Amino acid sequence: MRAAPTILHLDMDAFYASAEQAAKPSLRGKPVVVGGLGPRGVVATASYEARRFGVHSAMPMAQARRLAPNAAYLVPRFALYRSVSDQVMELLGRLSPLVEPLSLDEAFVDLEAGGTADDTASALEIGRQLREAIEAVTGLSGSVGLAGSKMLAKIASEEAKPDGIRVIEPGTERELLAPMPVRTLPGVGPATADHLRRAGMTTVNDLAEAGEAELVRLLGKAHGGSLHRMAFGYDDRPVVSERDAKSVSVEDTFDIDLHDRVRVRTEVERLAGRCVQRLRAAERSGRTVVLKVRRYDFSTLTRSETLRGPTDDPAVVREAAARLLEAVDTTGGVRLLGVGVTGLADFTQEDLFAQAAGERAEAGLADGAEEGAQATEEGQGRADAEPGPESAEQLAARRWPAGHDVRHDTHGHGWVQGSGVGRVTVRFEEPGSEPGRVRTFRIDDPALRPAEPLPLVREPPDYSSWPASLPKSRSGGGAPGAESRP
Template sequence: MRSAPTILHLDMDAFFAAVEQASKPSLRGKPVVVGGLGPRGVVATASYEARVHGVGSAIATAHARRLCPNAAFLVPRFGLYRAVSDIVMGLLHAVSPLIEPLSLDEAFLDLEAGEPGRDPRAVAEGLRADILAATGLTASVGLAGSKLLAKIASEQAKPDGLVVVEPGTERALLDPLPVRTLWGVGPATAEHLRRAGILTVAEIVQAGEPELVRLLGKAHGTSLHAMAAGLDNRPVVADRDVKSISVEDTFDTDLTDRARVRYEIDRLADRCVQRLRGAGRSGRTVVVKIRRYDFSTLTRSETLRAPTDDPAVVRETARRLVEAVDTTGGVRLLGVGVSGLADFTQEDLFAQAGQAGPDAAEPAAGAEAAEPNIEPAADLPAAPPPEPEPGSRWLPGQDVEHADHGRGWVQGSGVGRVTVRFEVPADTVPGRVRTFAVDDPALTRADPLPLPGRPPGPDRLAS
């Protein structure tokens, strides 16, 4: 444990929803929910205005609509979120070279690796001010002598706050907290502890390490007791190695047509390769994930002879793997991933998927055996894209441009019509709303505009 609060944990407040509010003037101060919008959709992020109604991450979107029917329900715009994240991470790098990103909106920062002699509280306040100036978004920050305490402090600082855990105050912070606050305590572990009468962090410490080991096993019990006592010596680790890259989609209705399944696999494979190339990586193992109509989930994988980032190779391999699974009853989720990542590719791998031997495809650990007597996907023609339903090309939250009215975003669509609000991030008042036919040739999709804000000058960088 450090003798000064020099580990910083930064967490952007309701990040996806906050980006949407910042870029859409009519939604500022209003409840916003970002996530999947179909019958099986799940909430990714909810604004604080929606959270007061009980809407939170990972709940079903249908349930969120019942809790907060007046909220704006929007599809995610990950390209814009990544662009804003890059701005935030750049500001963090201006403070210290030692950064451990956890996600697009969350990171640890080791202030001891930065300029010596700075007051941690002043650095944190300056960093929050710079993020607000550059993006218009707020961030919550925790400062402590360990990663565990810094993370807990940032949670207590939300929204838009700063909590500093001074040396000697760790127990006062930890003791009253519920056991689920600690890393590694999920529902199952919490239930084991509850049955033993252990509900708070203080009660974990009071129970003692031997009792925790008896309840949870040696490794888990020992580490949990140490965390509850505030002991956490883990360093901030920069550039954590990504072990795999994957994408998946849950479908509003089960897919029963084999051609549609192949089309979706091709589309997911292309998206996966885009992310792979964006990270400057390649991979040797292609993995498909299939969740069938009865919720049974299967994975299949095939390891290639060398790393690749060729979309044709990934597509053909993924199609062959999915063809080895019986999907006639219906598919509710498909995913494609690449693991065994490397920083290089081999240019002559284009044909290797077709050259793979009959024993190349192996079920992933724990998966059931492949279905027999299925023809390989490499011999199948490419599936045509499915016919879109009327209005399905326009999803709430999408950026659009009209030849006469300029830039805006889709508020909703249906019965052959699409409603657009014409406003841009720099506007200070809500824009006008107009309705068009879904096939209006003057209306086209557009790329997101950057958020309003000014880059901070060098004299303001977390000074």
């Protein structure tokens, strides 16, 4: 535990939805929901305008549509989100060598390790200027929490939302945490919270007063002891600059249960190829292949096979996943499939299950075909249905996902508002422009084609020398619990 609030937690506000609003002038100030648009899709992020209707992340998309029927419903554009995240993380890296990303839109920073803050006033100044820099570079807002520990810094950023900054002064933790629900503490999920509720503990103060022995009796030595310390505000977890991934995986939920065994195997092989692409992008290899199957009745099965050595060979992973599938009963239908690789390493071993040269060439061709056909990231739900001729609606949904970028030879850059009945509707506008006009085209119009996302800020300012020019405050000032909301 630190004597100064020099651990910073940044959480971008409604990240996916805010990025979409920044990229699409016609959606600014309006409810936006990003996620899977199929019958089994779920909400990834909802803008604050949509949240007023009760829409929230992880909610079934069908329920969200009932609550906010007039919101804009968009398929995620991960290429855009990653590019914005890279800009934000680059700024954080200028504050300290110890930056611990938790996701695309969230990270811890050890300001003390970077020499950029050593007391409340300097930490608060860095937090304020970080938020200004993020807005200037990306056009988006983020909330900042500052405290003497990771747990409290994250709590502070939650209290600062949206678009604010909050400092929790060391020494005030116990008073602050006491009335909060037990779910506030790290490691307390729904099951643990329910277990504690049955024992009469609903607030953090209840945990502190129960004593360590009682929590250990209820939750076990490790979990109970850790929870008791956190109830008093103790958290000595360091900011770790590199979070070593333990596994790489991809999965898809299907709009319609798959019954055809050949189709199931084809999907498993496709997922294996995507998994290896992600594995290679991380410059890793893996030794254990894992298959996940969720059946029609929501029962979920996982099967794994450990190879003799780590590999990043798509043919090896594909064949292992196919062997695992042979041991799974898919009678009745499959609603979700996933393929993962664990036991990661930084090297590969020669394929011990050697493939014939022709099979390897075939696998390489299949990889290229899969890469070209992949239109969206996992978690959105599959837009394509069972094998066979595609209807105009299926073709449009697959080729023109709602919210994705397009370019027309005459009208320029735009984004897909919707598609169906052999038509695609496009609004032509760019980040920074006025709301654009809407036009409708045939889905096979040769002048219309998919496009890459445009930068949210055309010419972001140069922050290459930041924060070297920021003087640290040595005044020791800074009011406890300082908060700023523009």
